[in-house]
Amino acid sequence: MMNMFSNIYSANEGFSMFGLGIGLFTVGALLLFLLMLAVIAIKGYALWHSAKRDEKGWFIALLIINTMGILELVYLYFVVGKWRNPKVKVEEKVNEPKP
Numbered sequence: 001m002m003n004m005f006s007n008i009y010s011a012n013e014g015f016s017m018f019g020l021g022i023g024l025f026t027v028g029a030l031l032l033f034l035l036m037l038a039v040i041a042i043k044g045y046a047l048w049h050s051a052k053r054d055e056k057g058w059f060i061a062l063l064i065i066n067t068m069g070i071l072e073l074v075y076l077y078f079v080v081g082k083w084r085n086p087k088v089k090v091e092e093k094v095n096e097p098k099p
Helices: 002-008 022-052 056-064 070-080
Strands: 014-017
Touching: 014 056, 022 056, 056 070
Parallel strands: none
Antiparallel strands: none
């Protein structure tokens, strides 16, 4: 029984599971947490836009399907048109009457 635990914890290396130190697990957990926050923010933004535009199909799809933010980014970029170059609108002159 002692031999089993001696592979996981040694006095020279500290805690090491599968040859990886505790620092690597901490960095991985931090990156996973940051990714989770970004996905939640993007999902909320996409859901808000789909509700505002009264697109029930997109709202249900975005709510149910979990693609780690890929579907949400596709919706925001291609359907809503966020982050695209704004198209130049030709403004009509105020004083000119319409024919």
